[in-house]
Amino acid sequence: MxxxxxxxxxxxxxxxxxxxxxxxxxxxxxxxxxxxxxxxxxxxxxxxxxxxxxxxxxxxxxxxxxxxxxxxxxxxxxxxxxxxxxxxxxxxxxxxxxxxxxxxxxxxxxxxxxxxxxxxxxxxxxxxxxxxxxxxxxxxxxxxxxxxxxxxxxxxxxxxxxxxxxxLPGATERDVTVTGFKPAEHSARPELTAAKVVVSGGRGVGDKFAEVVEPLADALGGAVGATRDAVDNGAYDPAHQVGQTGVTVSPDLYIALGISGAIQHLTGMRTSGTIVVVNQDQDEPFFEIADLGVVGDLHEIAPALTAEINSRRG
Known part of the structure; x- marks a missing residue:
């Protein structure tokens, strides 16, 4: 067999x-x-x-x-x-x-x-x-x-x-010698690559991840992602970068806040189940693959959505 x-x-x-x-x-x-x-x-x-x-x-x-x-x-x-x-x-x-x-x-x-x-x-x-x-x-x-x-x-x-x-045999000359080890800090949120819900922020979020993206992710029990632009601008940690030069995710629900939808980012999340896009520019390419697109100010929409979810959960 x-x-x-x-x-x-x-x-x-x-x-x-x-x-x-x-x-x-x-x-x-x-x-x-x-x-x-x-x-x-x-x-x-x-x-x-x-x-x-x-x-x-x-x-x-x-x-x-x-x-x-x-x-x-x-x-x-x-x-x-x-x-x-x-x-x-x-x-x-x-x-x-x-x-x-x-x-x-x-x-x-x-x-x-x-x-x-x-x-x-x-x-x-x-x-x-x-x-x-x-x-x-x-x-x-x-x-x-x-x-x-x-x-x-x-x-x-x-x-x-x-x-x-x-x-197993012990270490040989092929092994790297580890002289120090510092575990990465883990948050209470799910691991990004294994999360069923991912809320990602792009350039449009600016430096407001803690005020806009993280609360929505927490309300949904999800993980936080970011685009390369957001990471390069210092808005969020590189470990959370989704895309061609970051990690690949495939959650049941992917919410994109202030992300244009460049191919480098789509490569890392296109196989997601339901894709929701919030952006004030209706011509952004991300809307072409979105299951639900919302045109408007993410800084108003995301907090309102977070509040609504939290209120329904009591």
Whole structure:
């Protein structure tokens, strides 16, 4: 029976939401083996079994916290070399780096940032700013796929979740030596790439993100995004940049405040479910793809919408 390896995303003892999406995406390729790489057994067997993992590989190395990327690469390389199968990874900066290294070691191809995987080992990409879909295949015994977070709806299908311990070797000369580590600060808002609602601000918001964009995002339980213009102007943190040179998001609801709709931004959010645009210029290109367009002053409309949502929630 065919099988597939899925690299599990986790942080601070919690599974990342994208893991459920990866298991769903991988299922057409065969029986899912979820690969958890950590310093010690993470105890995710039950959760991963509920999501659809028939096997849970616990790949552990005591010095995991002092290493970058190579433990994941070592684990997937060892598994693929011993028992070749496709490999599915999240299309994050770290995931894409792992994918490239694993593919090089296993002499297999990589399909990056895909939005669907097919039983014949082909995959779907959204290209040219989301205006076209392309289907491609990767050669080799262990083709590697990185899946765009939010592109696939998670559909749990409980499986056995059989535990398989896998000790990993310690650091070698290939490892980066970590001399200091400072975790990024996390807000109470959802992770941008996994959020079901994203409210983004552009140049039209100016420096009023805290007064206009953040309250609306909080009222909807969503994340905050920003355009490159807003980031370059110092209005918001670069980690929240959505677009060709930022992150790609695919929420159920995307609200764009004061954003013109340049192709570089649309590339990062075009696959969103419902798109709402608020801009005072009705000729902006963003209105062409909007499900709902509002022409007016965002500095009046967004606070009024926030107040209305909050009042209805009591």
């Amino acid at each position: 065919s099988h597939v390896y899925v690299l599990v995303e986790h942080e601070a003892g919690q599974l990342s939401p994208v893991t459920a999406e990866l298991i769903t995406a991988a299922r057409p390729l065969g029986v899912v083996s979820a690969v958890v790489v950590s310093a010690s057994p993470a105890g995710f067997e039950k959760e991963l079994a509920e999501l659809g993992a028939a096997q849970v590989v616990e790949a552990t190395t005591a010095d995991y916290g002092q290493r970058l990327i190579t433990p994941e690469v070592d684990a997937l390389h060892a598994l693929g070399a011993a028992n070749p199968a496709p490999i599915v990874i999240a299309a994050t900066p770290t995931g894409n780096e792992i994918a490239g290294r694993v593919a090089a070691r296993l002499a297999s191809g990589v399909l990056a940032d895909v939005t669907a995987i097919n039983p014949d080992h082909s995959a779907t990409h959204v290209i040219f700013g989301g205006t076209f879909q392309a289907t491609s295949t990767a050669a080799g015994a262990c083709p590697v796929f990185t899946v765009r977070p939010g592109a696939i709806k998670a559909e749990p299908q409980p499986a056995a979740g059989e535990l398989a311990p896998m000790p």
